[in-house]
Amino acid sequence: MLKKVLVANRGEIAVRIIRACREVGIPTVAVYSDVDHSSLHVQLANEAYSLGPPPPLESYLNIDKIIDIAKMSGADAIHPGYGFLAENYHFTKRCEDEGLIFVGATSEAIRLLGNKLESRETMIRAGIPVIPGMETAVRDTAALVQQASRIGYPVLIKAASGGGGKGMRAVSSQAELERALEGARRESKSAFGDDTVYVEKFIERPRHVEFQILADHSGNTVHLFERECSIQRRHQKIVEETPCTALDDQLRRKMGEVAIEVARVAHYTNAGTVEFLLDQDGDFYFLEVNTRVQVEHPITEMTTGIDIVKLQLALASGDPIPVKQQDIVPRGHSIEARIYAEDAENDFMPSFGTILFLQEPAGPGIRNDTGIYAGCDVTMHYDPILAKLIVWDENREMARSRMLTALRDYTILGIKTTIAFLRDVIAHPEFAAGNTHTDFIPEHFAQWREAGDEPANLDVALLSAAIYRHLNPPRAAGRAAASGPAFPNPWNATGEWEIGQGKGAD
Amino acid sequence: MLKKVLVANRGEIAVRIIRACREVGIPTVAVYSDVDHSSLHVQLANEAYSLGPPPPLESYLNIDKIIDIAKMSGADAIHPGYGFLAENYHFTKRCEDEGLIFVGATSEAIRLLGNKLESRETMIRAGIPVIPGMETAVRDTAALVQQASRIGYPVLIKAASGGGGKGMRAVSSQAELERALEGARRESKSAFGDDTVYVEKFIERPRHVEFQILADHSGNTVHLFERECSIQRRHQKIVEETPCTALDDQLRRKMGEVAIEVARVAHYTNAGTVEFLLDQDGDFYFLEVNTRVQVEHPITEMTTGIDIVKLQLALASGDPIPVKQQDIVPRGHSIEARIYAEDAENDFMPSFGTILFLQEPAGPGIRNDTGIYAGCDVTMHYDPILAKLIVWDENREMARSRMLTALRDYTILGIKTTIAFLRDVIAHPEFAAGNTHTDFIPEHFAQWREAGDEPANLDVALLSAAIYRHLNPPRAAGRAAASGPAFPNPWNATGEWEIGQGKGAD
């Protein structure tokens, strides 16, 4: 078993990993940038150390600092979560060189699979079906333009080091290509420190179907079945579910076998996800492998009963996979909805501020993986995911109904969130019918506005606000009124509160 | 499907039932006594009606009033929860006569099984093993004393209409019997409106093992496997788990078959629980049938994936059982810990007051069925259950570890609760070893005191309190200081707050 794990991440995934460690009795080390000093992951860990200023390159992407803290605190392992350094093979290599256990794949597997073009080539050689596209990356814009013409529009620009939709752009004509390339490169550079991009054929209205795989150091590999993640905005998943309504047993078996073959070809270890596009004819193409725990891993945990993060910890310490493929039997249906701090009425612009009030849904079959609490600040520095709401029920329709009820019970006041938008997505007749594809959001929700449900609700809200204001007039002067919000807090109320010097006042 | 369900209960079970109804799209009607006007179940229901003053006989046991509200609100069904009117066959009969669907068994089945002596006789005739004891109830104390002598001490006094340990007393000698009888009768009268008691042989250090059954109106009956509920204080369960460590496949199958036979003999419909005592030799005895949803039903839901409350609603509306016995395959291990408002250091005396702060545990495999919220009042009028913490994990040891972490994360400030006690129970080596029996608490926790874990914790708590007091000096005068607590509340702060007249100020 691992002795002490440093969690090189923040937000809900850091909380998730720390919880898993606590349950199996492994002490944890949290790291945080100055703006995150009061975050949930810092509260839960056994130890917590500052990484310094908020910009990612200075904090959560700061390899030297993270390695130093791991050694100083006596951690023998590092869990990278997702994002940040999770798929950075330099970081993994550094861990390997420093004698730290990296909870994930080897640096060589991450390097190979992180290079989308090299892994593409490798998979083609192994007979894995891939999307037609560029065979080599070129930095030269003219060459990219030429390749795009060869493949034929529409094409998709993708970051060579990418993942999670960052740096990805769909382009339907040459006229759009240059500007899209510029943005994709800048985003890719900012997110992954590498601005290499490439283009491939854009498949229309595909489903995004991925398989969770687990592999141990003895070459045993199993899959935990599929997740469908077609509901996306800006190429980022917002709703995921398992099982996928488009797979029959035969296709499911075949895709699962291909997923395991992909892992085998890449000498993959630990948990990973093999992503496929499934086109309207039922043909599927290998897309990429996400070499880390996936944001949407909980839905697989709900249906298979296997705790992927705990298994990651066990596999990292050298344990074999404890189950055989035939013993993994999914049960029921699970859906995840990602709650983002975004304004869905305004092109999903990020929203930040203080969470003034928080009420999370509860009840049977409801799981909420969260990184927030009432009173916390949502800052502009990081990915705007706040929480993931996951439901399980006996079948898809019951799960959908449970999700709608849970979203209705989810109240976050003080910032804009995607909660109301997600309700409307999951209530949509085409979603209910299982007719999902990656253009679902632009197709059905292009000009979405939040409905009040009943017109009378606006009056109820207005008169509630009026009474509340009547009872709680805003303070005429003073710091709280001047600087805006401030969660009602006895620490402020005394007027004499100051936090310790040099402790990262933000 | 039912059209509208009145939930004739309060607290966590009312919340649980209302949530199930909301998810399947059935509107709900809550009822509440005056002290419960702001309760969670009232907040969640579509409609809510006052039952009047807090004493149970005037509110939650007031059959006429509840029937009137059902008719007035247009409810076509009543779910009784557990406790209160759940096993009162007069109430069930009244529902039947008034054309209201009672979500539960028929009045005849409830009458038969509610009469512990008559059901005993019925079961003996059907060849079901029962505990040696009285064959008929007698009101005369002298006769009871004589019967006790015949059976041989130790004996157990039980309420003929009882359940949940109310009115139950273990008596080891004739000297104790009379006083015990008096108390048992008074408690029984207060809880069930009937002071008839009887005595049976007291089996030493047994396990309490019960089987969940489900039966439809066509006579199909299945069981959802067992729950072990041996961890009890004052004859009331506080920790339950499934599967039971003492059953092997053969014994489990046999007990399951007997449970179904019990249901069949009683012409049972809807959800019920067949309780057995399992002695140290592996012999089991029929104890009674709880003719209602059980407090600990969630652990069965966690392992079988079947939502018992939703099935109750379906069965009540005439649907058949949707699964076959052989398709019900439990997975993993689940434990429930009941959080009571009690002082475990002081003989589990009830504790009440305002919940000043509440933080509930969260994470994968954690379910919290609750009836409380920060700011709510816990009053002296009803059963002191606050919430049920339920965990699931792949095996018992993982579930136990998850429960310990979750209990550590469960913070309720303002009243005494059993949380710390439950942590010590579940951490106990004998519990870890699965050596549970109904005397577990008196045997291992007779003089329990909360440990500070580390002595330094007391100093940390003291200096935290000192700093908090320094920043928040108690108000010198005014209502809040005089009457004690008051949750920090803008409605009070203005000094002009008054709730509407006649709205049940408490």
Place this chain on the structure above:
Amino acid sequence: MELNLTFNNEEYRLGVERAEDGYEVTVGDRIYQVSVRPISSNTFSLVIHGANRLIHIASAGRATYVAVDGRQFCFQEATPGGRKHGTRDLPIDRRELTAIAPMPGRVVKLNVTEGDRVERGHTLAVVEAMKMENEVRAPIDGYVDRVLVREDDMVNVGQVMIELKSGED
């Protein structure tokens, strides 16, 4: 008490008076008799025409957030002098001549300087927050009149970043 609340650019006039059994609230020309049952600091039950509505509410500065039935409303209290500096306060024809920040964040790129000729749709600047970039484009053909921000500046949503002159000037 009287107050004006703004929602989705509409202004609502409200009046609150204590009444025998709670409050009389006017919303525009509609009058409601309501009573309020406090649940906790940010939650109350609103009894309106005999029906209960569960309300979650919080305020910060001049903003009040209300959740009714799972839908969230954000109201701004309108007071003279307390207005935010943003396009919402600008007359429509002035908006045409400004480029505003589409979200709060950091200016990561500034493509123009004063006097530059720009075409409608031209990317004037790029704002980044939470790892997402947004382009600020020219709303009209024209010239850059004033640049009010610098690279690396923090901007608020709706803040005027660049003022333009129309081509005819």
Place this chain on the structure above:
Amino acid sequence: MELNLTFNNEEYRLGVERAEDGYEVTVGDRIYQVSVRPISSNTFSLVIHGANRLIHIASAGRATYVAVDGRQFCFQEATPGGRKHGTRDLPIDRRELTAIAPMPGRVVKLNVTEGDRVERGHTLAVVEAMKMENEVRAPIDGYVDRVLVREDDMVNVGQVMIELKSGED
């Protein structure tokens, strides 16, 4: 600031002073340098000797509730004249002569009147709350001196219900 807090019948003397980097707190004769990082109204992180401790805290009247590491402490602020009327304030020998309420609740039965002879263990009264009955028994052999409650009265935990005289009187 100085204050006295009572926990499990022990009284602790505390002193709080602002220090450069937070507070200096004395607990009895132990001195701690701590700083505090607020998280939300009832939660803060206490930095003590470089280590972080997560604290949940709330107070009501003179009671302060603190959760450290999942363990709950309830402290009573001790002030002259603010004492609760209960046996905890009585000298030990006086406790022997009183029957106190074991829990808050309602007196559902009163078995004795003044002057009655009682034996140690005899049930003097029954208190009920939350559907649970508790018997109040005589702590000594003796006589009932004064009955301070009536049936149906509400009593608080620790409240003296009946005063006894020892047998020798």
